[in-house]
Amino acid sequence: MDATQGGLSLVDGNTLAPGYYKLSVDTIVDNSRSKIGIGAAVRNFRGEVVAALSSPLNGNLSPLLVEAKALVSALNWCLTVKFPLSVIESDCNLSIGGKTSLLFQT
Incomplete structure (x- = not known):
């Protein structure tokens, strides 16, 4: 998929060159318990996860x-x-122009 959204180039995330990586970010919000979860994974050109992080947070924030x-x-x-x-890569439909699962070339 190649297209342009808000000045950023949308690309096919499966065509990484060797030596370059894809960052995927996701979150979850549970305002009823004041809990937030942040997660990220870095994949190489083979699609293998080479590093990941997760972080729990307390608070009530908007998605x-x-x-x-x-x-x-x-x-x-x-x-x-x-x-x-x-x-x-992010699936937030609020922060990336109302689209989901968009890939951006940096």
Whole structure:
């Protein structure tokens, strides 16, 4: 899939070059218990998970803010570890233009 959404290039996440990685980010919000979960996984060009993180948080935030926080946390982690990202994937329909499961080329 190749298309353009909001100035970002949507790409097929299965065509990574060797040496580059795909970051996938997901969250869950349970405001009734004031619990938030953030998760991220980094995959290589073979689709193998090479690193992952998860983080529980306490609080009541909107899904948009939780997804934004997850993306920032995951990107900072990837910068620290020095993963050369080629694709960023998120399923938040609020933070990426009302679409789900979009892949972005960085």
